[in-house]
Amino acid sequence: MKAARRPLFWYGLAMWILSAVISTLLIQLGALIMSDVPTAGKRIAKDDFVNTAKLDTAASAIAQNETLLDRKSGEIEDARFMLRSRELDYANQRASFENWVKTRSATGSNSQNAEVIERAQAIELLKLEERKAARQVEDLQQEVVTINRSLKDLRGQRTAILAAANAPFQKAQRREVLKVFLFRLALTLPLLLIAGWLAMKKRQSTYWPVYRGFIIFALFAFFVELVPYLPSYGGYVRYIVGILLALLLAHFSTRGMARYLQKKQNEENRPETEKRKAIAYETAIKKISECICPSCDRPFGAPKNRKSVNDAETKVDFCVHCGFCLFNSCENCGQRENSFYKFCGSCGVPSGTPATNPQG
Ligand SMILES: [Zn+2]
Ligand SMILES: [Zn+2]
Structure with a gap:
């Protein structure tokens, strides 16, 4: 059974609606202010921290070496082709010479020693050509090995240059996050302090519905505009802030409870x-x-x-x-x-002084 007069209920409801409207308006005003203020800070890119001069040098050296490598690969192909044809020339010439020598011993003619020497010399020359081609291939292969080695060095240098940007980039990022957070804290903390003061001191005020709207707004600002921007530092800060909030809540609720119990104790001792x-x-x-x-x-x-x-x-x-x-x-x-009824529900006579406990 509720003894509150009906208009009181509607009045209470209307006051809650008033609080909600005020908090919504304040939240929208706050969002407007936040969107006009450069709270997000400038975007930080990793490229800003790379030594571009060094990186460019390394990149162009890598490109040069790659082009050179391509050219040398082509040259090796050609040299190998040349070597194969020289090998064939020599083998053919040698085979025909051997046949010729066999024919000559069969016919028994020994008069043409000069021709034998001449042909043998021609074969030697071909063998020389073949060796030259083989050396060409070897030289080119050696060059390719050298180029590959320097390419590997250059790529390592490039990786090192990029890696060197990591530390300053992360440092700048952390600083930026902290800056944004401190800025938001500077905007939100006064709201929270005022809200806390209102909640503690102004509960009985005529303007309490308005103050209540402000408190809702401050809580919204805290949880939406501040908490998500807490710097993480690997999660430490979030947990520590959470623990602090829990402690604060425990402190105030315990104190409130103690005060309530004290009040009740005092009341119980009164007549x-x-x-x-x-x-x-x-x-x-x-x-x-x-x-x-x-x-x-x-x-x-x-x-x-x-x-x-x-x-x-x-x-x-x-x-x-x-x-x-x-x-x-x-x-x-x-x-x-x-005992609190002011009139008897049965006969309508005004109730007299309620019977009190003889001991009370
Ligand atoms: Zn009791
Ligand atoms: Zn009665």
């Missing part, structure tokens, strides 16, 4: 007539209907029957924990009623 005045009418009606003592906030009666206060098991007139008077009887007709 019951004073306690009654301190409890709001609507709150008291609502709590008793839910089987919660409005004085000590502890449940009374059997939990399974808490829905209906008039069940036999829950017919407790005084709080079993603090002795607070929950139900009393009408002085006129004797009907059992919630």
